[in-house]
Amino acid sequence: xxxxxxxxxxxxxxxxxxxxxxxxxxxxxxxxxxxxxxxxxxxxxxxxxxxxxxxxxxxxxxxxxxxxxxxxxxxxxxxxxxxxxxxxxxxxxxxxxxxxxxxxxxxxxxxxxxxxxxxxxxxxxxxxxxxxxxxxxxxxxxxxxxxxxxxxxxxxxxxxxxxxxxxxxxxxxxxxxxxxxxxxxxxxxxxxxxxxxxxxxxxxxxxxxxxxxxxxxxxxxxxxxxxxxxxxxxxxxxxxxxxxxxxxxxxxxxxxxxxxxxxxxxxxxxxxxxxxxxxxxxxxxxxxxxxxxxxxxx
Amino acid sequence: xxxxxxxxxxxxxxxxxxxxxxxxxxxxxxxxxxxxxxxxxxxxxxxxxxxxxxxxxxxxxxxxxxxxxxxxxxxxxxxxxxxxxxxxxxxxxxxxxxxxxxxxxxxxxxxxxxxxxxxxxxxxxxxxxxxxxxxxxxxxxxxxxxxxxxxxxxxxxxxxxxxxxxxxxxxxxxxxxxxxxxxxxxxxxxxxxxxxxxxxxxxxxxxxxxxxxxxxxxxxxxxxxxxxxxxxxxxxxxxxxxxxxxxxxxxxxxxxxxxxxxxxxxxx
Amino acid sequence: xxxxxxxxxxxxxxxxxxxxxxxxxxxxxxxxxxxxxxxxxxxxxxxxxxxxxxxxxxxxxxxxxxxxxxxxxxxxxxxxxxxxxxxxxxxxxxxxxxxxxxxxxxxxxxxxxxxxxxxxxxxxxxxxxxxxxxxxxxxxxxxxxxxxxxxxxxxxxxxxxxxxxxxxxxxxxxxxxxxxxxxxxxxxxxxxxxxxxxxxxxxxxxxxxxxxxxxxxxxxxxxxxxxxxxxxxxxxxxxxxxxxxxxxxxxxxxxxxxxxxxxxxxxxxxxxxxxxxxxxxxxxxxxxxxxxxxxxxxxxxxxxxxxxxxxx
Numbered sequence: 001x002x003x004x005x006x007x008x009x010x011x012x013x014x015x016x017x018x019x020x021x022x023x024x025x026x027x028x029x030x031x032x033x034x035x036x037x038x039x040x041x042x043x044x045x046x047x048x049x050x051x052x053x054x055x056x057x058x059x060x061x062x063x064x065x066x067x068x069x070x071x072x073x074x075x076x077x078x079x080x081x082x083x084x085x086x087x088x089x090x091x092x093x094x095x096x097x098x099x100x101x102x103x104x105x106x107x108x109x110x111x112x113x114x115x116x117x118x119x120x121x122x123x124x125x126x127x128x129x130x131x132x133x134x135x136x137x138x139x140x141x142x143x144x145x146x147x148x149x150x151x152x153x154x155x156x157x158x159x160x161x162x163x164x165x166x167x168x169x170x171x172x173x174x175x176x177x178x179x180x181x182x183x184x185x186x187x188x189x190x191x192x193x194x195x196x197x198x199x200x201x202x203x204x205x206x207x208x209x210x211x212x213x214x215x216x217x218x219x220x221x222x223x224x225x226x227x228x229x230x231x232x233x234x235x236x237x238x239x240x241x242x243x244x245x246x247x248x249x250x251x252x253x254x255x256x257x258x259x260x261x262x263x264x265x266x267x268x269x270x271x272x273x274x275x276x277x278x279x280x281x282x283x284x285x286x287x288x289x290x291x292x293x294x295x296x297x298x
Numbered sequence: 299x300x301x302x303x304x305x306x307x308x309x310x311x312x313x314x315x316x317x318x319x320x321x322x323x324x325x326x327x328x329x330x331x332x333x334x335x336x337x338x339x340x341x342x343x344x345x346x347x348x349x350x351x352x353x354x355x356x357x358x359x360x361x362x363x364x365x366x367x368x369x370x371x372x373x374x375x376x377x378x379x380x381x382x383x384x385x386x387x388x389x390x391x392x393x394x395x396x397x398x399x400x401x402x403x404x405x406x407x408x409x410x411x412x413x414x415x416x417x418x419x420x421x422x423x424x425x426x427x428x429x430x431x432x433x434x435x436x437x438x439x440x441x442x443x444x445x446x447x448x449x450x451x452x453x454x455x456x457x458x459x460x461x462x463x464x465x466x467x468x469x470x471x472x473x474x475x476x477x478x479x480x481x482x483x484x485x486x487x488x489x490x491x492x493x494x495x496x497x498x499x500x501x502x503x504x505x506x507x508x509x510x511x512x513x514x515x516x517x518x519x520x521x522x523x524x525x526x527x528x529x530x531x532x533x534x535x536x537x538x539x540x541x542x543x544x545x546x547x548x549x550x551x552x553x554x555x556x557x558x559x560x561x562x563x564x565x566x
Numbered sequence: 567x568x569x570x571x572x573x574x575x576x577x578x579x580x581x582x583x584x585x586x587x588x589x590x591x592x593x594x595x596x597x598x599x600x601x602x603x604x605x606x607x608x609x610x611x612x613x614x615x616x617x618x619x620x621x622x623x624x625x626x627x628x629x630x631x632x633x634x635x636x637x638x639x640x641x642x643x644x645x646x647x648x649x650x651x652x653x654x655x656x657x658x659x660x661x662x663x664x665x666x667x668x669x670x671x672x673x674x675x676x677x678x679x680x681x682x683x684x685x686x687x688x689x690x691x692x693x694x695x696x697x698x699x700x701x702x703x704x705x706x707x708x709x710x711x712x713x714x715x716x717x718x719x720x721x722x723x724x725x726x727x728x729x730x731x732x733x734x735x736x737x738x739x740x741x742x743x744x745x746x747x748x749x750x751x752x753x754x755x756x757x758x759x760x761x762x763x764x765x766x767x768x769x770x771x772x773x774x775x776x777x778x779x780x781x782x783x784x785x786x787x788x789x790x791x792x793x794x795x796x797x798x799x800x801x802x803x804x805x806x807x808x809x810x811x812x813x814x815x816x817x818x819x820x821x822x823x824x825x826x827x828x829x830x831x832x833x834x835x836x837x838x839x840x841x842x843x844x845x846x847x848x849x850x851x852x853x854x855x856x857x858x859x860x861x862x863x864x865x866x867x868x869x870x871x872x873x874x875x876x877x878x
Contacts, residue, residue, distance in 0.1 A: 035675065090857065099675060100620050104816060105860055107809060111853030118846040231686060231805050238679055272690030279683040283668055286676050357764070383766035395764070397757040408754045411747030412767040477766065 005141035007260050013149045015256025016156035021211040021229055022236040022248050023159060024204030030243025031180055031200040033099065037106040038086065039208050039233060040226030041113035045082060046075035046209025047225055048117055050216040051126035058130055067131050075213030076206050082113075083205035087198050095197075110226075118223050125220040132217035151214060159207065160249055167245070176200075180243075235278040241291025250289055308371075310335040310513050311356070311481055316365035318351055318537075325351040326362065327537040333481075333513060338504060340524040340545065341517045343534030343558050349517045350392065352534070353483045357389050358382040369481070384416055388479035392486050392517075394470035398459035402450055402469055405458050406441045409476035447506040448472045463490040464499070471503055475510070482507055484516040488523055496520060500527045521549055521559060533558050575824055576737050583730040587723055595722040599794045601834040602729040604814055605827035606736055606787035610780035611815035612826050613740065617776055618756030619673065623681030624784045624811050626688050627658045629803035631785025632792035633698065634658075636706050645707035647728050647793050654789035655782050662781030663774075670774040673759075685803050692800035703799025706792050729790045736783055737823040743779070744823075748772060784811075813852065817859055 021043060028036045053074035054067050086109060094102045135147035167173040179186045179196045187193050212225070219225075236255050240247025255274055262270045281288055309332030316329040325348050333339060341349045354360040356367060358379040367375045374382055397405050414437070435443075445451045448468045453461060458469060471487060487503055488496045500523050507514050518524045524531060524545055531548040533541040535557045541548045548554055587595060607628050614621050631654035638653040639645055665684060672680055693701055709725050710716065716724040743749045751772045754762050759769045792798050801807065810833075818829025836855060840848035 093861070100678075101860060104812070105857060107812075108853040108856035108860065111849040111856070113853075115847050115850035115853075119850075123846070227806060231682070234679070234682070235686075238683070268694040268696075270690070271693055272687055275683050275686040275690055279680060279687060282672075282676060282680045282683060286672070379764050380766055380768055383764055389764065395758055395761040397754045397761065399757055400753055404750075404753075408750050408762075409765050411750045412762075412765045415747040416766055473761070473765070 003264070006143055007257075007264050009140050009143075009145060010263070011253075011257040011260035013145075013152055013256075014260055015252045016152040017211070017215065018232065018236050018256050019156045019249055019252035020152065020159060020207065020214070022233040022252060023163070023245075024207035024211075025233045026237045026240070026243055026245070026248045027163070027207070028201060028204040029237070030245075031176065032197050034091075035099070035103045035106070036201075036204065037103065037110045037230060038113060039204065040230035041110050041117075042079050042083065042205040042208035042226075043212035043215075043229045044117055044223075044226035045078050045113070046212030047216040047219075047221050048121050048126065048212075049074040049078035049209070050213035051128050051221040052121055054131065054216070055126060055128045058128070064130055064134050067128075067134075071131060071213050071216065072210060075209040079205040079209035080202060083202040084198060087201040091201070092194070092197075110230075114223065114226075123223055125222045126216070127220050128217050130217070148217070155210070155214065156252075160245065163245055232274070235274050237288075238278050239281045239288055241288025244288070244290035247288055247290035309333050310370055312368040313352075313356070314366045314368070316352075316355060316367065317363050318355060318360060319363055324537045326355065326365075329365070329537075329539055331532060331539060331542065333515065335480075335513055336508070336511060337513055338508070338527060338529045339513075339515045340528030340531045341515060341534060342519070342521070342524060342531060342548075342554075347534040347558070348537040349534050350485060351537075353389060353485055353515075353517070356382075356481075357387055357483060383477070383479075386477075386480040387483070388474040388477065388481070389483040390467070390471045390474045390485055390487060392489070394466040396458040396461075396466060396469055396473070399457055401455050401457055402445065402461070403441060403454040405469060405473060406444055406476060407437065409473050410437050410441060413477045444472055444475060447502075447509075449502065464492075464495070467491065468499070468503075475506065478510055479512060481513045481515070484514065486517050486519065488518065488520065493520075496523050497526060525549060572741050572822060572824070573738060576734050576741070579824065579827075580730055580734040584727055587726045587730070592722045595726045596794060597834050597838065598831070599722075599726045599729045600791060601830040602726075602733045602827060603787040603791040603794065604811065604833070605830035606733060606790070607784045607811045608814040608818060608826035608830055609736065609740060609823065610783035610787075611811055612818070612820045613752075613776055613780050613783070615815065616744075616756065616820055617752040617773060619677050619773065620812070621681040621780070622678040622805065622808050622812065623683070623685030624780070625803050625805070625808040626681070626685035627662065627781040627784035628788035628791070628807065628811070629685075629688060629692070629798075629800070630654070630657055630661060631788030632798045632802050633692070633788075634785070635789035635792045636704060636798045637698075639706050640704070643707065645709045645793070646713075647709050647711050647725070647789070650706075650793060651732065651786055651789045654785040658781040658785030659778055662778040666774040666777045669777055670770045682805060682808065685808055686805060689800050689803040689805075692803060699799070701800060703797060705797050708796075709793045725790075725794050729794070732786060732790065733827060736786065737827070740779075740783075741823045748775060752776065813856055816856065819863075 024042070025036060025039045028034055028039070050071045054070045057070045058064065058067055090109065091102070091105060094105050132146060132148050135151075137144045137146050138150075139145075165173075167176060175186075175191055176196055178189070179191060179193055183193050208229075211229075232255075236251040237248060238251070239254055240249070240251025254277065258273055258277060259270060262273045266273075311333040313329055313331050316326050317324075318326040323346075329348075329352065341352070343349050351360065355362050358374070358377045358381060361376050365375070366373060369382075369385060369387060372385070374385065374387075377385075397408060400408065442451065442454075445454055448471065450465065450468060450472060453465065458466070461469065467487060467490060471482075471484060474482060474484075484503070488499055491499050504514065504527060516528075518527075528545050530543065531541070531545045532539050533548055533551070533554045535553075540557065541551045541554045549559065583598070587598070590598070607624050610627075611621060611624055634654045634657035635650035638650055642649070644650075669677065669680060669684075692698055692703075698704065708715075709721060709728075711724060711728055714724070744752075751762065751767060751769070755769045755772060762769045762772075788802065791802075814829045814833045815826060817833060818825040818827075833852075836851060837848060840851040
């Protein structure tokens with residue numbers, strides 16, 4: 001029993017991180033039917049902006065407690081600047097075309113942004129450990145964990161709730177559901193589908209950037225930070241079902257717990273097991289746990 | 299793939315007690331009919347009367363809820379479209395099913411390739427020189443002959459999706475003819491064709507088809523075309539066959555007049 | 567596909583490589599060999615693309631081929647490329663035959679995602695396998711060919727020559743295959759799978775065979791790359807490696823069996839030149855090039871753009 005507790009805590013924290021990281025991806029797919037590889041770029045942009053600005057902020061002597069605001073703020077800001085540029089400037093032109101073409105365009109943008117990051121922030125790692133340790137730690141079952149990790153859990157819960165409320169209770173949310181259901185019909189009804197796409201893409205980018213920003217104090221921020229996140233987010237989203245909010249939550253939970261168990265009991269399976277679950281879901285129930293349409297299968 | 303095949307005693311296609319429901323809708327109710335070899339049969343009925351469902355079941359696309367389908371003394375109930383196609387039952391579609399990005403000639407070559415391959419493993423990696431089983435000429439020639447029979451030679455190098463409506467229908471039927479099926483089911487072969495041309499087109503299709511000795515069932519809404527082209531007419535209504543016989547007799551039947559012809563605009 | 571001219575073009579290219587290859591500096595011989603290896607994988611992608619399937623996990627077989635070659639090399643203490651390539655092909659064919667039962671039933675984005683997942687499974691397995699060197703991988707013995715052990719000065723050329731011969735052979739084989747009944751089915755499956763079934767052919771079975779052929783081609787590329795670089799590591803199975811192959815395949819288009827190899831060479835050139843100018847801008851250059859191709863050269867994307875589903 002004592003063994004299970006660290007697995008559970010690790011699992012929940014990791015699941016929270018996965019959920020925040022994957023949320024934007026599933027949202028963008030659900031609304032725009034687009035597999036967005038730049039998702040990883042926004043994660044990295046968020047991490048770098050957070051690391052750079054917070055580092056500068058702290059060095060300038062401002063009180064450490066305020067660094068959390070800067071952390072989040074800079075991540076959100078960088079996403080809000082870049083996402084509309086990309087969506088309006090480039091992706092907009094691709095919408096009529098095959099799914100795979102749009103995916104390749106996002107892959108091309110990912111490549112470009114990887115280098116943009118290197119050009120802006122250089123290749124040396126960024127460390128901003130202060131916000132991570134500042135909140136102290138708490139003990140569970142004899143092991144101590146940083147309180148900061150609970151931020152992930154808290155934020156995951158908040159993000160999930162806010163999105164759920166927006167989608168189901170607000171007028172904008174209901175219009176969005178119409179756009180998801182049938183974009184042509186929505187257009188015919190006078191809904192500005194283009195604007196919904198822009199906002200969705202931006203929200204997805206912001207979510208990814210926040211995930212990156214929150215992660216920044218816990219790792220050394222280096223180029224290539226977003227590359228792993230992309231494929232991990234894919235696994236979460238596929239397991240839960242492309243385009244489903246509940247799916248992302250459940251998928252994150254499954255992947256998080258499975259990985260945590262593997263790390264503790266069978267470390268050599270750690271990576272492999274995540275993608276094994278992904279493959280099994282695709283093989284047995286391709287649309288995932290809460291997915292939308294039934295995929296074409298022969 | 300059967301070409302002339304072995305002559306069969308009795309009907310080439312026999313359907314007994316065929317039934318199919320979609321939820322509350324009875325698309326087929328206890329259908330009993332036998333089709334003689336080499337006959338030309340018209341299927342008439344309002345939309346939703348069960349004609350296309352009938353075709354779908356005979357070609358294996360749908361499994362019937364009950365009943366039996368026998369083809370050349372062989373039970374084919376529940377076999378999929380691939381198996382029924384290989385046995386010699388082919389169909390054309392209401393909306394032509396073509397390989398859009400391929401040229402007209404390439405469309406036919408795909409079909410011929412399948413015939414060659416199905417003939418045996420030797421055909422598996424064959425290039426195209428070997429003779430097509432059932433034909434007496436190499437692939438290229440067979441393709442040209444088929445296209446010529448349907449007046450499609452002139453547009454052989456055009457992509458299929460660029461063809462006009464009537465030509466798409468013809469190509470669709472031509473594709474069904476590859477492999478020399480013994481039974482051909484045509485779903486509205488002249489829809490989209492102008493009224494003046496309907497008879498000519500139907501005559502061309504039947505000419506090409508009957509030269510192969512095939513049995514033809516065709517769905518048609520234009521009663522004049524039916525009267526001129528069919529030897530026998532089956533009238534569908536509410537999933538049942540309500541009349542069966544010579545065209546004039548069926549078309550004059552008051553029940554048919556009320557439930558079928560009345561539902562269709564009078565032909566000019 | 568150019569029917570009459572392709573075999574001659576392939577032959578000419580082969581001669582050019584064999585003859586001209588001797589005159590090139592070793593670093594260029596190396597680059598060309600890698601380009602040929604990548605071209606083989608891109609060719610496999612093009613084969614699947616023709617049937618309307620975009621695989622995001624060809625790196626699975628590329629890596630499998632490389633590791634099969636490497637393991638064979640270590641086990642039997644040989645650098646013989648023929649032996650290594652044979653092992654690579656066998657491993658890939660067997661794996662693809664089994665996996666094909668699952669994958670051949672998928673289309674569209676799910677085919678891509680499943681192939682991605684499978685390649686990441688291999689990556690995960692290799693990264694944690696101590697016996698195979700985990701993230702460091704391991705080295706391959708010096709290449710030889712059927713008893714011929716080239717010296718230091720000529721080994722690069724020998725490897726290039728082998729790669730050229732294998733690539734030419736593969737290109738011709740695929741070219742021939744595309745005209746067989748099975749090869750002809752690919753665009754038909756992409757355009758209208760239902761019609762294919764109604765004509766009496768099994769689209770699933772056809773895709774299964776194509777998947778295996780594609781796997782073998784990718785594994786050949788992996789084995790050649792392994793012999794050229796002399797080292798194997800799990801990154802060969804990572805999704806970004808698959809991404810590179812997709813990039814090359816899209817850049818090249820599916821117009822001819824030579825296209826993937828030309829695409830790989832162009833890719834290698836852009837990579838080298840851009841990297842040489844500045845290590846921090848080569849991805850930017852590649853990404854921009856890809857965007858330009860997507861926007862202005864749909865023939866490069868010809869088989870994706872021609873993806874039509876007629877209503878049934």
